[in-house]
Amino acid sequence: MRWEEVKQAYPDKWVVLEAMEAYSSDNNRIVEDMAVLDCFDDSMEALRRHAELHKKKPDREFYFFHTSRENLDIHEKKWTGLRRI
Template sequence: MIWEDVRKAYPNSWVVFEAIQAHSKNNYRIVDEIAVIDSFNDSMQALRRHSELHKLKPSRELYFFHTSREKLDIHEKKWAGLRKI
């Protein structure tokens, strides 16, 4: 599924989704294919679901966005320094 299809299928909703196919370009993550996991009316419910899924499997590329957004503007953060393991 692409973002335009998600917006049509889940109008005015918060969606939690996994990026099935994605690539990086100019410090942005471009999501080419999406698998919707859940949809919510409330942003906090979407955040909790996203956090729950991320804790279960941190390697999955998970996001949550409101479908009122025309584009997915996912800015990549570059980590500098050491991270606690």
């Protein structure tokens, strides 16, 4: 699905998404195709679901957004330093 389709299908909801097709450009992540995994009225429920999915499958790309947003503005952060292995 594209973001416009998600907004129409889930008006005024928090949605948890998985990026199916995405690329990086100028420190932004551009998601061209996405799958809606869940939707909620409450942002904290969406956050918990996102965290649960990310913990189970950290190699996949999950996001959560409210469908009132006009566009998906996903800014990439560059990690400097060490992570726990």
